Amino acid sequence: MSSSVRKTITASTPAASLLTLLLALLALAHSARAHFTLDYPQTRGFDEDIESDNFCGGFHDISAARAPWYYRNGPVAITSHHDSATVNIYLSLDEKPTGPESFLKTSAGGASIPPLRKDLAISGQGEFCFHANASALDVPGSTIADGTNATIMVEFISVHGHLYQCSDVRFTSDASVGANLTCTDSLKANAAAAAGSTSSTPASTSSGGPAAPSATAPTRSGGSENAASSISPSLFASLVAAAAAAAVASALGPGISCLL
Numbered sequence: 646m647s648s649s650v651r652k653t654i655t656a657s658t659p660a661a662s663l664l665t666l667l668l669a670l671l672a673l674a675h676s677a678r679a680h681f682t683l684d685y686p687q688t689r690g691f692d693e694d695i696e697s698d699n700f701c702g703g704f705h706d707i708s709a710a711r712a713p714w715y716y717r718n719g720p721v722a723i724t725s726h727h728d729s730a731t732v733n734i735y736l737s738l739d740e741k742p743t744g745p746e747s748f749l750k751t752s753a754g755g756a757s758i759p760p761l762r763k764d765l766a767i768s769g770q771g772e773f774c775f776h777a778n779a780s781a782l783d784v785p786g787s788t789i790a791d792g793t794n795a796t797i798m799v800e801f802i803s804v805h806g807h808l809y810q811c812s813d814v815r816f817t818s819d820a821s822v823g824a825n826l827t828c829t830d831s832l833k834a835n836a837a838a839a840a841g842s843t844s845s846t847p848a849s850t851s852s853g854g855p856a857a858p859s860a861t862a863p864t865r866s867g868g869s870e871n872a873a874s875s876i877s878p879s880l881f882a883s884l885v886a887a888a889a890a891a892a893v894a895s896a897l898g899p900g901i902s903c904l905l
């Protein structure tokens with residue numbers, strides 16, 4: 646009986662429109678998930694469909710206005726919509742970065758730029774915030790000081806491959822800039838944010854104050870930044886691999902890549 650029903654449906658509905666419907670549903674599911682967002686400092690731009698572009702998630706032009714960012718230990722905040730991911734935070738000191746290579750070497754002297762943060766193995770969906778200290782980087786030939794222009798690029802590696810977001814900033818030595826963010830450097834998602842993004846119950850009426858510890862989160866202590874041993878030690882290799890993954894993803898289309 647069920648096979649005759651199926652036969653009736655397929656006979657009366659062109660396969661093409663079924664496929665269209667399927668892809669539309671996949672695209673919808675994809676939109677709802679959004680991969681990850683860069684929440685602070687402000688992103689250049691976000692478009693989930695091109696977030697795999699290894700040059701700033703597809704936003705190649707510098708922002709009209711640079712955000713002030715405390716370069717001696719400022720916060721970088723993201724929201725993850727995946728259960729686990731590895732996060733790297735890169736820096737470009739070029740006035741106008743021209744591609745992913747601008748986050749590996751300076752265009753002026755070719756000096757290599759170490760990542761601000763590397764191999765942050767995060768788990769849980771929700772908000773994460775990490776401090777980054779640009780003044781601790783040794784980049785010969787570059788000035789890292791109050792007033793320096795720079796671009797931060799966050800790389801987010803998950804089941805959907807390598808994804809990118811950038812923020813154009815102006816370094817400030819004013820420690821109060823961004824200090825009102827709750828920035829815990831935790832590798833576990835903020836419990837309140839995770840509940841807000843996944844629960845169907847109304848959002849809690851309480852606001853502010855520290856998040857209560859999650860009852861469901863595994864209480865594994867001593868999360869290590871070295872946990873992501875599968876990540877290539879070479880930044881360049883990572884970015885090249887990301888470009889290849891992006892090519893595959895775009896060949897498959899956004900709806901299909903969402904299933905991966």
Ligand SMILES: *[C@@H]1O[C@H](CO)[C@@H](O)[C@H](O)[C@H]1NC(C)=O
Pocket residue numbers: 717718778780781782
């Ligand atoms: C940032 O790095 C500089 C240079 O290594 C160091 O003097 C400073 O204490 C660091 N800041 C924090 C908050 O760790």
Ligand SMILES: *[C@@H]1O[C@H](CO)[C@@H](O)[C@H](O)[C@H]1NC(C)=O
Pocket residue numbers: 709711740794
């Ligand atoms: C830094 O960026 C601002 C805004 O984009 C620009 O007006 C300024 O000239 C830049 N500073 C330098 C030293 O290039």
Ligand SMILES: *[C@@H]1O[C@H](CO)[C@@H](O)[C@H](O)[C@H]1NC(C)=O
Pocket residue numbers: 825826
């Ligand atoms: C932090 O302060 C800035 C500047 O005053 C403000 O725009 C921003 O909304 C504040 N953020 C939070 C989370 O309170």
Ligand SMILES: [Cu+2]
Pocket residue numbers: 678679680681727803805
């Ligand atoms: Cu995703």
